[in-house]
Every structure is written in C-alpha cells, then in structure tokens.
Amino acid sequence: MLLSSRQFWLAALNLGVIAVIGFLRPDTFLSWINFKAILTLMSYDVLLAMAMTVVLIVRGLDLSVGSVLALTSVVLAMLLRDGVPIPIALAISLVSALLCGAVNGFLVVKGRLLPFLVTLGTMTIARGIATVLTTGQYVSFPHATRWFSKFARYEIDIPIGGSAYGVPVTLLVTLITAISFGFLLWRWAPMRSFFFIGESPDAAALSGIRVERVTFTAYLLSAFFVWIAAVLMTSANKIGYANYGIGSELRALAAAVIGGASLSGGTGSILGTFLGVLLLALIGNGFILLNGDPNWQQATVGAVLIIAVAVDAIRRIRGGSE
Amino acid sequence: QDNEHYGMVVFLKGSEFFNWSYAGFQDAAATVGATTELQGPADWDASAEARAVDQLVAKGVKGIAVTAGDADTLTGAINAAMAAGVPTLTFDSDSPNSDRLLFVGTNNYNAGFAAGKAIGETYGDDARVGVSLIPGLDSINHRLQGFIDGMASVAPGAKVVTEVNDEGDLQKAESVNTAMLQANPEINVIFCAHGNPATGALAATRNVGRDSGDNKVGVLAWSIDAPILLGVDEGEYAATVAQNPYMMGVQSFWALWSAAHPTQFDSLSNPGMGHVPTADLDTGVAILQQGNPAIQALMSPPKL
C-alpha cells in the first residue's frame, strides 16, 4: 500500500481545505500564482520539517533546526560579503551546518544525553553565535556574484498541458529533495534502519544495525536539510540574518507530528510531513484570503495540531491495532 | 574614580535599528569619557526589559535610556529607577504614563502622517493600501493613524484596504503579504508599518507578478537596513521612511548626561536633576526615494 491511512486522511483533509477555500474564493485561491506562492513559501518549512522528521524517526528530536538555519545563513552571508568565492562559501557553510548536526549527534549518541536537552542547548548556542557574529544585524553581500542572490527566485518554466508554469528554483529544489529523500526513506535498505532504531534501539543493535553510527547520520542528515533551507533563504532574501527561523522548530515539530511522526520514534514519512506543512500553510493562506482577523491567525497552528493528533488518536483507539 | 556608566535597554536586541541608536549613545558618551552598555531581550518580551532596567539600577548606572516594548509594562520599572535617583528616559517607543524624564524619538504620528502624505501625493485618490504590521504595538498604531490622516489630507479618495499580521518575521511577512495581494487585487501600495516586513512585502509583489510594469505594487518600507536602502536606490521600493535612530541615541545620552550633572538651574520636571528639555524631542523622519544622497550615507551601518 502506498498511502498509509494516516497519509490518506491528511491528503483528504488538505483537499477538503482546498475545496472550502476554493469554493469561497475561487478567483484568487485557485490560481497558479497563489499555489506557487503557497508552495514556495512553505519550502523552508518543508525542509526544516523534513530535518525534524528524520531525527524523530530515530527517536530523536532537533530543536536546533531554526537556530542552525540562522547560523548557517549568517556564515554563508558573511563569507560572501567578504568576497569568498561562492562554491567555497557554500562548502564552508555546509561544514558549519554539519558541525552543528555532529555536535547534536555526538552528544546524543556518545554522551547518551536526551535529544530534547541537547538540542535545547545547541538551539540557544547556535543562535547565540549567530548573534555574536553579526551583533544581530543583517548581513548583505552586495559585491558577491549576482547569480547567487537571484537563483532562488529564478523561475524555470515547466510545460504542463498547453501552458507553461514558472516554478521557482526554491520550490524545485525542495520538491526534488523531498521526493528523492522520501523515496529513499521508503525503499532504500540502509535508510530503513532508521525506523528500526526508532522502534527499538536495543533490538536494532542486536539485529546487526550500527545504531550509533546510523543515529549520528540522522542528525547529520537533518543538518544537511537545514543547510539547503539556509542557502535558499539567504539567496531569496539576499541577506543573512541571526533571527531567521525563530520559532520554526516548533512549527516543524508540529508539522512532522501532524504528518504521522511520533516522539517515540519508528514512524514518520516525508509525504506525511509534506502534507502536514501544506495543511498549516493552506489554513494560514485561507485565513488571509477570507480576510480573517489577523489576531487569530497565530492560534490556528496550535489548534490544527491538537485537532490533527486528536483525530488520529480517536482513529487509532477506535480502529484498534491495525 | 570609575568612569561614569550609562545603560541602554532595548527589545529585539541586536536589530539593526537599535544598533544605530546604541552607536549614537556610545559615540556621544565617548566624547565625555563615559562608558555604556546595552541590555534587553532579543525578542518582544517587554517584561524582560523591565527586569533589565531594575538590574541597571541595582548596578548603579548614571542614567538609563529605554525603548518601551510595551508602554505599561515598563512604567513600574521606570518609576522605580527615577525614584532611586537614576535619570531615565524613553527613546523610540514611549512609556507616556511613567515618570520618565522625556521621550526622544520619532513622533510616530507625525512620521506616519508624512508617509501617508507622500503616498497620497504619488498615488492620489487611486491609492489602495494594504498594511503589514504587528498588531497591538502603540508605536505602530500611531503610525497607522498618522498614515491614514496624512493620506486623507491630500487624497481623500485613497483608502486603506486591509491589514495583515506579519509577526515581525521576514518569512511570515512574505506569505501574508502574498496572500493579501491575492485576496485584494485592488491593492497598489503596501505600507510596511515597521522595519521587518519590507523585504517580505517586496517578495510578495514579485510572487504575484506585480513587481514591475503598469500594475506594479509600490512598497513603502519603514527601515534603514542596507538591503532595503539598496532596493530603494534601485527602484524596487517606492520609498522608505528613514527615522534617525543614531540621533535618538545621541540625544538620549545628552539628556541623561545633563540630568546627571546639575547646573545652576534644576530640571523643571524633576527637581534635583540637571536641566533637560521639557518637551519630547522629535528626531524626525525623511522619506527616501530613489536617488536621495542620504541613502549612500546610511549604507554603512555602525560597528559596535
């Protein structure tokens, strides 16, 4: 079965929301421009939520995704500002992101500390360093090669049917990353071990899985996704900023959980996470399209989270084990 | 004998705007050999500012300049500081019911008025404005009121169509403004009522394909951040409202310094302290458009 029932009802829910908003505001909502905007703008959240999903599957947690995003973007922007060639700047920023992931992974795996505490610590530290580096100011890089500050928003025309749809590079990169990683997670043998580790680390070890190494890899992978988001965000906004992604770790967690990941590990999928982010984005979008009170906008994320887990729990309790 | 020491308290510590203020504060202090420090939370939590004020009083600074993240929340702390004999004033965001010496900053209503007037003059009665803001901040409310009045003063037919909450976040600003433009295609101006959303709002115009051409949505920024100044210079933004945060810092310091050094005349409002201006100091705004020479001057932000 391709869709577990969780993903199925999430997809249905998304379609339901689309139908409702589409019915109420057909002119503005049901346009490629609007969908393009929704999808592109949720790209960063998708990447961060993917980063969260990977570690959730191995029974971890990464509260530092938002801070690492900020730190990575700051590092990248500062290097570009100082005239470092783009490939080198990208490489160094990747290393700095992976370093954060490695610290998380190391402390969780070798220090046997709880991921919650470890990443709570690194969350504070990473943003702290980003702020120290920039004293909180925007870092722009007017002298870096032009293409870098253009590419994330560059639109590639993809012909579908008769007409061509312009898809921004940000969205394209995110989709490609999500689809290829989602596929690997679903079918690639080495990545299947993530699920076994999350379900029972002890049993996984005795089943010949190198638990420590694989768990560490999950944190690195998480940092890698954050790096992609940081590069796209830095390019799209043309600045590095120490306050990027504040609060995004909680959004990412919410989305991943709505998508079926669990803090007790062993479950989660990229499709589910994507649908979770999409749901939150659609509701936020619909809120504005329907001219909802902007004050209530913030409450929706929490409410959607609670409702989503409640629906799932009721389904689970009622439907029993299967 | 220790140097005289003065403190500045801000919210969103580290934001470029307050860095300008602090630079002014620091530079002014340096001319008389005084030292300074910057305190406050990196987020919107005004109660943390109140605690920072308490802390500075306990530390025994000579004077405190505070920007009130929330007017009421800081009243108590400012009053306590004044009662303890530490001259305290507000800058940029006021706490009008407190005993502060005075307020140094942009008169937000006036600034909003100027901005509204500029839009009214450019777009006339056709102006349909969407506002990107954080609800509930007094300063922003005043700006908006000023904006509405200013615009009405020259173009009575112009209208504010809707408001969206950008939560002070770049990313968020882009999504809500995009949606706003989608929902209200008649909008032809986005008024960013504070510093953060401008890049997001501009990106939003691009997302809906209205960043150039006849149908272009003009973005009025409220910021002197380098990327935005660059954008103004390149014609991406319609204009930006430039406050004068550096001068806020400088004036704040001098007022505090004067209060801490009594001369032959007492302060009119706070006997026992030195003589300070008896009215609030408006540091003014400039509406910067493409080609304005001030842009180049502001492009290199201060080093702290």
Added chain:
Amino acid sequence: MLSATGIYKSFNGNVVLTNVDFNLRPGEVHALIGENGAGKSTLVNILSGNHRADSGVIEVDEVEKSFGHPLEAMRSGIAVVHQELSLVPNATVAENMFLRREITNKFGLNDWRAMTEAAQKIFAQMGVDINPNDLAGSLSTGMQQLVEVAKAVSLNAKYVFMDEPTSSLSEKEIQELFQVVRDLRDQGLGIVFISHKLTELFEISDRITVLRDGQFIGTREIIATDAEEIISMMVGRHLGDLFPPKASKPGDVLFKCCGLAAFGTVADVSFEVRRGEILGVAGLVGSGRTEAMRALINADPRLAGTFELNGQEIEIKDPADAMRQGIVYVTEDRKQSGLFLNFAIDQNISVSTLSKKSGRFGLTNRTEIAQSAETFIEKMDIRPRRPDARVLDLSGGNQQKVLLSKYFEVDPVLMIVDEPTRGVDVGAKALIHQRLRDLAETGAAIIVVSSEMPEVLGMADRVLVFRAGRVSTILDNHNSSLRQEEVMAAAIE
C-alpha cells in the same frame, strides 16, 4: 471463594476468552495452564481489574463484583504477581511494596522507618534476605519476583495470582518460592499459579485448570490426573518428544573463545564449540551467563577476550560485526531488545537481511520480504498466519518464534540463544528445540543459555556451567547421561 462464570473477552473483535468458568478456593493452589495465547494472562487481568470482561460474572466471597481498576480488586483482597515484572526500578523496595497503602505519620506524611520495618518483618517471615532500602531496579529478576510476592503477602490478600513467576527463576529460587507459596496456602490463601512447566505444577498445585484457544477445557484434581492427560487437554492432540535426538557426530571446532571478561560481571571465560554441536550453558540466575554472551558480541563493553572462527583469529567489534561473520545472539528479553513490537511480522523477520534482500540500488524487495516471512510462518507455525500482523498483538510464544525466525533468516554459523523458550508452551517448545537442532545439523554451532535444567539437559551435547561470573566446569552429555544434580553441584558449590 473467588469465582468467575461465563467470562467473554475480545480485543478489537478478536475473541480471546469464550465462556470461561474458573473458581479458586481459599487454602488451595490452583494451577492454570494452556498454550501461548490461550488466554491465561487475560483471565488474570480480568480477575484483577486490569481489563474488564465483555460479559460474565465475577464473585468474590459470594458477592458480585465489577472491577474497573486494579485498585478495586486490591480492595477485594486480590493481589497479582504479573507475568512481566511491575516494580518501579528507581523507588526503594519498601516504597514499592507499600505504594498506595503507605504508613503515614500524624502529619499525613510517609513514615519511612515504619515502612522499612514492616517490609523487613515480611521478608524475615518469608525467609528471604532483601534490603527494603535498596532500589528495586538494583535487584535481580528473581529477587524482584520475591518482592512482588512479598507485596502480595503484605496486602493481606486472600487471593493471589502468580502469572509465570518461575519463568526467570533458578531452581534454588523456585524452591524458595514454592516454600513461600506453601506457607501462604497453609495460612488459608487461595493461589492461582500459572506456569508452562508441568513438573512444577504437579509439585505445587492442588487443582489444575486447562484453557485452550480461549476456551475452558476442564478442571482436574491434581491427584486424579497426570501429565499425559493435561497435555492432551492443552493441545488437543498427542505430543511427540520435547527434545530432538542429540548430535549425530560433532564436526571440527568452529569457534573458540579465550579469556572473555566483562567489567564486574564476567571473568576469564574460555570455551569452544564444534560444528553441529549444541553447547548448553547452565548456572544460577545472576551467574553472568547473559553478560558473558553479550560481552562476546560486544553488545555490552568487553574487557578482554580473543576469538577464533574456523581456526582464524577474529575480532568482534560490535553485534553488527558479529553478525557479518555469522555470529548472532538471540536475547532473553524479547520485548525490550528482541522485537520491534509495533512493526509487522515480516518487518521483524527481515530486519537483518534487508540489504541482502534488496536489489541493485539497495532498494528493498517487498515480495521477497513477504515470501521469507511466509516461509517462517509456515516453518515455525507462527500465529496468526498473516505476515502483516503486528508483533505486539501476538502472544508471548509466537513473539518468541518471530524473534528466532529473524536470526534463522541470517543463516548464522554460530547462534547464541538466551532462554530460547522462556514463557513458551510445551508445543511451541518442542518446535523451537527441533528447529535449533535442525540448524545445528546443517553444520552450525549453537549455544543455548537456559535456566531450565531439563532444557539444558535435553538439548545440549555438552554443558558449560557458570558460577559467579566464571566457568565452573564443562560437562559432557553426548549420550544424555548427565544428571541434574551434577550440574547443580557445579553451579552452586
């Protein structure tokens, strides 16, 4: 008298108990027996308020009861020693014993001293040496079992259920426990005793009730029945031998272990195993057998030890490394470190061979996974016969079969099995023994660690006896001549 009549119970539509009658008189030990999944634990759970029956009547001393929570059952004088230990590891023994019945001082606060003393008194009565101030988690399984019994005693319960209390006890501890059980019976308590070990039941019980597939088969007076009858009631058929014949001819030395040591638990363990041989490992609980085996594959840090496989010196860096070289260890703790409880049977069986089963780009091959699961469901007689059934919903014995299948699937050359049949019914036991012997016959070597002496003697070609973290001796059993006393002597001494 405690009686249950016409009990029905189903989980999500799966009927687990149908029309079960059961009664327990004061002053008797009543054995409950049945294959894995027959519904014994479920019955206990219903009688002790942990689950609610779908229908049926429960009477305690002629009064009809309906328990909604274990506490209510406790108040009616019912205490349970559960199949899985239920002490809280990081609280003291005394606090565990008196939870919810704390002795308090005049301020309403806990009176720790009084509780310690009360606990000491009970332990003294039972004749066991346990410090009430120790953390429960620091005790061995056997000790914890005794604490649970003590807890039931301290409840002044009239009816005590013991769900497989002996499955992780040594012979000596079992005898201690039996003594306690007899004392309690003589004091007029009614005791339900669940075990898969028939000999034990004949030794301790007065009556015996048999369940099969959730149905009540019958109750017999123990003096009026025999093992034959009980087994046929249990399985509904005649059973063959419990143990397969011994190795026809052991081959060359396959694996050699020299000077194995683990910090604080195991020292200087050396032995060798031959192809086609089953090496039994006996010893008292806590003698370090499990630790030694885990240290062998470096699942727990090893202090020292060198190994030879097929005459070649090898290194074993971690369990994965061991598995790569064909050495596997099957844990005694299937729930914690054996199975992926929330995953399906096929997932569990294929976990170690995923890469092998995957195609060119390392993509998993779903049909092959399902096929191998079906093979094992057939071969190991796993129920339910659906590869996609969740392991959590399986009974203990079937879980054990899934666990073993996972390692059979690897085709190991050396298989170390720790307590291969803990909590497994007789029918399943015979099957598991046969499968282990089958593997040995293909030229693999097998090490069977077991606390059940008959199992060791019935399975092993040679028996390695542990005592206090060291090898006490290695005894020969090729012609099944070894006697229980010899092994015990080497284990205790």
Added chain:
Amino acid sequence: MSHERKKLRPVTVQYIGLISVTLLIAVGFHFSFGNLLTGANLRVLAMNMVFEGIMALGMTFVIIMGGIDLSVASVFAFAEILVGKLMVQAGLPVIPSVILTVMACGMVGLINGVLIVTLRVHPLIITLGTLLTLRGVNLAITDGRSISGFSEEFLYLGQGRVFGVDIPIWFFGIAALILGLALAHHRYFRQIYFIGGSERSARFSGVNVDRVKISMYMLCSTLAGCAGVMAAAKYGAAHWGHGNLSELKAIAAVAVGGADIMGGSGTIVGTVLGVIFLAVVHNAFVTSAINPFWYDVVNGVMLLLAVLLSRFISARNQRELQSAKQKKLDLNIPKTNASED
C-alpha cells in the same frame, strides 16, 4: 542491621556541585566586577528568575511523572491578561479576580491533562498545541495591546514586600517548601515517581494514573497562573509577549537541577538550586557587562555542561558499583579449573 546507606548518592553529588559552581561564579564575579553580592543586586537577581522559578516548581512534578508542559509560558501570559480583564475591564475586586484567574489556569491544565490521558499522545505535542493556541488567544483577545490600570491593592501582590523581601519571592520560597515536603514525603505525590518510573507498574500497583497525571498538569498550570498574576502586579501591566520562552527556562532549571527528563527522578531542592544557578549566571553576565550577545551562548553551554555532569556522575556511580563486583570476581577464583573432555 547493615541496611544503612554509606555512600553519597549521585544526586547529592550533583547538588554539591551545583552549589559550589553557583557560589564560585557569584564570588568570582563579585570580586572581579564588584557589586554582585549587594543587597539591591541580589533582590534584582531573585526577581529576575522568580516567575520562571515558580513555573519550574510545577514543571518538576510534571517532569518527574515523565511528562512535560510547554504551555506554561502562554498560561503565564494568559493569567496576566485574564486578571487584567477581570479587574480593569470587568471591574471585579481583587480577590475574586485572582481566584477566578488561577482557577481558569487550572482549567488549562485540566485540558492538557485530559487530552494527554485520553488521546495517549506525547505531552510535548499536546502542550505544544496548547502553547501555540493559547498564545494566539492571548494575542487575539487583547488585540495585542497591554492592559494596565490596576488598583494599588493588586499591585501589592507583585511589588509589596514583607520583611524587605518581595511577595513573589515569598511565594516561591513557601511554595517550594510546601511542595518540596509534599513531594518528598506525601503519599499522593510519591505516586508520580512510580508513574515516571513505569506507568504500567504504577497502574498495577493501584495508582490511578490518569487522575494523578491530570492533577499534576493542573498543579503545573495553576502555579504558572499564580506566577502570571504576580507578574501582572509586578509590572503593573498585562501583555501577551510577557514570559516568552519561559517554558524553556523552566525546563532548563529542572534539568540543571538533576531531574531526569525521561521521568522517575528529580526533587524540588534540585529545581530550586537549578533556578538559583541560572539566575546567578544571568546576573553575572549583566553586572559584568561582558558583551551581552554572548549570554545565550554561555547559557546553552551551561545547560549542556549541567546535563553532562549529571550524566557523568551517574556513570561514575555505576562504575563504582561494578568495581565492587569486579573485586568480588577477582577474589572468587574457582577451585576447579575449567575442564575439557
């Protein structure tokens, strides 16, 4: 009997470590920068952390139980706003307003608890949901504006002093004392160690797990509500942004105090020490006027060091236990050598 404990328990070691480090920082900074250990500064120091401290007390119970409550920060702000609305906008007198507010906050805990036990979803998720929702509600019902104009009697709750000590600090001290005593010695509260250690076992032992859980979430948000009420009185204003991220500070304090976030261990003494430690570190930063941007970095490092330390201590204890066994093992060389046939 020889049933007495001779060894220092690991938690004791952690407490001693925490106290010494705290003192070291305080004294060190006092002598290098002056004015840390002055009366005025100590008061500021205490007031700086007191609201998070009160939340941390409640959090301790929840964490020992194996749960977590992220929603305290929004409950805190909610209490401020509600008490403000009741008094300033509805014109209720002080006492009923405060009681109603605290009860309403207890209700949030009730909702948290009920959702957690009925849905069987990890408390982190449920309370994240309530955190986000309630924060949105706070923003919406105030339109983002602050509420002020409290009466003098009410302000006394936050600004008044008894024997020169502020009321919130009294509240923290007394609450810590009573709750600490109850947690250590009262049977109802002892149950949470069992729930945290093993929920299943607790249930089998007759603990009404669901009820205890719900009551602890209620306790936690009630305390957060009390903190919020006093904070409104302290600042003379209620605002949705107040107490932002204080849930993380409260959790950090509990963790630094040596509680296991997985549940089963932790004490009020530890939490109080954790609160004091974090307060001193923060204060040392401010008084020394080291680049304040470094504060977050140091704070994060401190948290990691503290949990590493407790990890290290428990590992060492484990090792000592093993050493004793190893000695026994070394002595116990068998008389008969392993014999092969």
